[in-house]
Structure formats: C-alpha cells, structure tokens
Amino acid sequence: MNLTIFADIPKNCYFTIFDENGTYFSITDKSINSLQISFDSVEFVIDFVSYNDSAEWTGFLVVIEGHRISPPNDTIIHVVHKPGGLKEWLIIGLSSVGLIVAIVVVGLITRHQLEKRYKKFDQLCNVLKGMRVSPEEIVEMKEKSDELLILPNKIHINFDYSFGQGSSSTVYKGHLMGTAPLHLIEKSIVTQRFMDCDVAVKAATHFGPDEVERLFKEIGAMKKIGYHENVMCMLGWALPEETPCLVYDIAEMSVLSFVSDFREKPDDQVPCKKFLSILWQVTRGMQYIASKGIIHRSLSARNILLFGPTVAKISYFTNCCFCGSENFMVKDLTVKKLSAKSMALESLTEKIFSEKSDIWAFGILAYEMFTFGKAPYEALNDDEILEFLNQGNRLERPSNVNDQLYEVMMDCWNADPDSRPTFKVLEKTFFEIVEIKNELYGYVQTNIYNI
Structure with missing residues (x-):
C-alpha cells in the first residue's frame, strides 16, 4: 500500500x-x-x-x-x-x-466513543472518590500523573512477548516512540537514552479499586524519586486500552533468579564479591529512597533487578508509603499484602513502618542471597514467625557468610529499631567489606550509565 x-x-x-x-x-x-x-x-x-x-x-x-x-x-x-x-x-x-x-x-x-477514550483518566480519579482519598489528594495525584503520562500513539505493546507474570500483573515487551516523560522531567545525560527505545510494560491482570490505588501510589513514588542509578525508575505510564500500564527500562533478571542459579554449584564458583556489590548498591538506592521520605516495605531479592553484569536497581513501589519529617515513621493499621517473612518485629506487632523496618528487610535480603534464594522461616506460618521472633530467635547464619557479615545481618534484626544501623551506615560498611574503591567502585561507576 x-x-x-x-x-x-x-x-x-x-x-x-x-x-x-x-x-x-x-x-x-x-x-x-x-x-x-x-x-x-x-x-x-x-x-x-x-x-x-x-x-x-x-x-x-x-x-x-x-x-x-x-x-x-x-x-x-x-x-x-x-x-x-x-x-x-x-x-x-x-x-x-x-x-x-x-x-x-x-x-x-x-462523540460517545471520543469521550470514552479521553475520559479514562477521569474515570480512574472517580474510583478514588469512592475510597478513602480526599479531593486534595486526588488533585495532587492527578498533577503528578499528568507529567508522566505517555500518549497512546507513543507506546507499542507486544502482547505476544511476555517477560513474566505475577499474581496481579504481567510484564510485556514494548517500544517507546519519542522521549520518555522521565527524561522530559529530569533533562539529564543519564536519562537521555530513554528515547525511541525498547521498554518493559507492566499491565494489571485485573483492574479495580485496589489496582487504582496501587497505580497512583507507584506513580506518586516514582515522581518523588525521579532518577537514581540504583532505583528502577518509571519512564512513564500509559492508557493504551482500558487498563493502565506502567513503563520501565528492561532488566535482565531479578536478584532472586540470579542467586538461585548457584544452588548446585561448588563454593569456589559462587561470586560472593558480586553478591556484596549488589548489597552495597541496594544500600545506596535505599539511602536515596529514605532521604525522600519513602518507606519501601517490599524489599526482597525478587524486587531487586539486574541490568547488565554490574548494576542492581530497587523495584516494586506498589506497597510503599510516605512518612513525614517529624518522626520518619508511619503507623498503618490497614496494611495488607505484605510478606510477614520480611517484616520487622514492630511492623508485625504494632503496624509501625520506617527506614528501620526497611533495614530489617535488608537483612532478610542478604539472607536470601547467601542461601541462594531460600525462603526465610520456610517451616513457619505467619503466627509462628511472630512467636519465633518474640522469643529472641533469628535466622541462622548461612554457611558461606562470615562472622562480620552475619553480625551486620543481626544488627539489622535488632528488636529495638533505634539500635539498627541506617542505610547510610550500611553503605559505608559494605563499601569497606567489598573493597569497592580498589576493585569494583570505578568499574560500576564508569559502566552504570552504559548498560
């Protein structure tokens, strides 16, 4: 033609x-x-x-x-x-x-079809009105979301090519035409590569009030975070059909998949320094997230993604929450869909979340990595986990973890949140453990933007 x-x-x-x-x-x-x-x-x-x-x-x-x-x-x-x-x-x-x-x-x-096509966003906001969201919060959500919206004709989604499917969403391969909203906001050298590029598109499997709430929460978090080399930043979001989609850079695999490949391999083939480098990068990303007043609440091996051979990024902000500048903690009595296996003691008992509860989850992440993806407390249900922790018990030391690293993990699991380290302290600790300055630091910093 x-x-x-x-x-x-x-x-x-x-x-x-x-x-x-x-x-x-x-x-x-x-x-x-x-x-x-x-x-x-x-x-x-x-x-x-x-x-x-x-x-x-x-x-x-x-x-x-x-x-x-x-x-x-x-x-x-x-x-x-x-x-x-x-x-x-x-x-x-x-x-x-x-x-x-x-x-x-x-x-x-x-006219009816036109109005239907261009009022989808307003329909999403109407769903929020039926929830416990104030008009002021809806307006704020809309303003944040508008800046990251990708026009329907700027995104092509290949529904025949799936990267993976979870309980509530499926990730497809897509192609972004033109410039990503993230680059229009950041206008930096490191985001200029997000133009006319292949992308990962996360579409909800089902769509209702819960999905709307999570959508706007993740958009709000991504808008607040902006860009950081160790955070999986959202390039934008789109409404190509009836279901909203979140658009991201394409990762190679999750840390959970990466470490699981070493279960049957001898100790001398396990790249422990790379494991430590990943943990160091997570501390950098989490320190940045905490500085923005964001509590992640879902930090785990499956939610850390790898880009190329060296770069680790924190993903999945669906369950995050925002804390004020007064005490930097949130009490959330309505919390749901969080894994008890990664939750801090005060989160399980009092529903209190803060940077220090993310610190606890970081210790669980280290355990997952050095046990090659083993589920923590695998023989215990949620009630038994709480009883186990209240009795002063903690996860055992993995066989390939030395005393220094296990001491760091135990510090993360201190029953007193104030006695746990901060991510700033952990970044320095892992910097020293892995000897980043001599072996990995320059390599990571040089190549992190070229993946």
Whole structure:
C-alpha cells in the first residue's frame, strides 16, 4: 500500500498512521508536502489527535494507492480528535493501480466513543472518590500523573512477548516512540537514552479499586524519586486500552533468579564479591529512597533487578508509603499484602513502618542471597514467625557468610529499631567489606550509565 501525505500539523497535535504491528508513522509540529510512504498491510488507521485547544488545523490530504487489499473493507481510516475549539477539515483521496481497486471505508468515531477514550483518566480519579482519598489528594495525584503520562500513539505493546507474570500483573515487551516523560522531567545525560527505545510494560491482570490505588501510589513514588542509578525508575505510564500500564527500562533478571542459579554449584564458583556489590548498591538506592521520605516495605531479592553484569536497581513501589519529617515513621493499621517473612518485629506487632523496618528487610535480603534464594522461616506460618521472633530467635547464619557479615545481618534484626544501623551506615560498611574503591567502585561507576 502506498500513501502520499500532505499535512500541516500544529504543535501538540499528532498525525499518526497505525498498521497491524502498531505505529508506523507519526508527526507533530511539522508541515509535509507530498511525502510518500509504503507498507504491506490490509488494514490501517489514521489518528488525528490534538492536545492543543487553541490550534486551528488547516487539514490534511492522504492519497491511498492499494495494490492488493483483501477483503476490501478490511482497510479502515478514522479521525480522532480531542474536543475543544478546533477548526478542521479533512480530505482523503483514493486512487487505484492496475485492475485492482483499493476500496476504503471511512469511519468517523462518534462523540460517545471520543469521550470514552479521553475520559479514562477521569474515570480512574472517580474510583478514588469512592475510597478513602480526599479531593486534595486526588488533585495532587492527578498533577503528578499528568507529567508522566505517555500518549497512546507513543507506546507499542507486544502482547505476544511476555517477560513474566505475577499474581496481579504481567510484564510485556514494548517500544517507546519519542522521549520518555522521565527524561522530559529530569533533562539529564543519564536519562537521555530513554528515547525511541525498547521498554518493559507492566499491565494489571485485573483492574479495580485496589489496582487504582496501587497505580497512583507507584506513580506518586516514582515522581518523588525521579532518577537514581540504583532505583528502577518509571519512564512513564500509559492508557493504551482500558487498563493502565506502567513503563520501565528492561532488566535482565531479578536478584532472586540470579542467586538461585548457584544452588548446585561448588563454593569456589559462587561470586560472593558480586553478591556484596549488589548489597552495597541496594544500600545506596535505599539511602536515596529514605532521604525522600519513602518507606519501601517490599524489599526482597525478587524486587531487586539486574541490568547488565554490574548494576542492581530497587523495584516494586506498589506497597510503599510516605512518612513525614517529624518522626520518619508511619503507623498503618490497614496494611495488607505484605510478606510477614520480611517484616520487622514492630511492623508485625504494632503496624509501625520506617527506614528501620526497611533495614530489617535488608537483612532478610542478604539472607536470601547467601542461601541462594531460600525462603526465610520456610517451616513457619505467619503466627509462628511472630512467636519465633518474640522469643529472641533469628535466622541462622548461612554457611558461606562470615562472622562480620552475619553480625551486620543481626544488627539489622535488632528488636529495638533505634539500635539498627541506617542505610547510610550500611553503605559505608559494605563499601569497606567489598573493597569497592580498589576493585569494583570505578568499574560500576564508569559502566552504570552504559548498560
């Protein structure tokens, strides 16, 4: 199929052509005169979308020459625009080549369909109104979310390529067209690579009030965090269909998968220094997160992701919470869906969360890594875990952990939160243990942005 395009597209207006594989061609803020493009397709869609209410379109002309379209009415053209004071006109020209006539059906989207497409975000906010969220919080969530929103025509999701599926979401491979909202916010050298790139797209398996709450919580956390080399930062979020999707950089694997590969290998093949380097990077990322007043609450081996051979990033902020600047702790009586195996003693008994409860989880993370993915307290249920800890018991020392490292882990599991170290102290400790300055520090810092 050959298309000849004449168009004058204002700023913040988008002229996009989709074929069966996703976005084929897209322009904005540009005039084109007799541009010719060709592709093999029996179906395509033209979206003419405006996010600029003051713009006046001069229109566009598309001449279609089809060499083979079967059946004829599989080819569809439609025009979509966001309502708001626009003057527009549209001409579509058709021609045929040889004996085969290209028959095109022009479909205009009804007002009801337009409103449905562009009010999805408002529908998400309406769900929040039925929950315990104040109007002020909804407005704040919307403002944060708007900045990270990716337009539907800027993201293509390959639903046939899945990185993995969890209990509440599936992660697919996708492709981002244009610049990620994260880079538009940060405008830094290290985020400029998030342009026209492959991405990981997390879509909820089910969608309801709980998913809406987690969506806005994660968006809020990502907006507050911005960018850090040891934090899995969200590039943006999108509403390509009815279900919102979160867009991330693509990781190679989780730390849980990485360490599990060494279960059957001899001790001399276990890269203990790399294990320690990962823990050091986690302390760096968690120190940054804590400085933003964020409590992670789900720190574990499965939620640390690896990028290339050296870089570890903290992910999964669905269960995070925000603490004030007064006492840097939160009492959350409504907590749910948290793993008791990683929860601090005060979190289990009093529902109190702080940086120090994340410190406890960090000790559990170290245990998971050096036992090659063994589940902590694997023989105990939640009630038995609490009784076990209240009696002063703690997890046993893994066979490949020396006295110095086990002492650090035990410090993380101190019953008194004030007696536990901070992530700033732990970063210094692991820096010294792994001798980062001489062996790994320069390598990690040099290559961390090139993965």
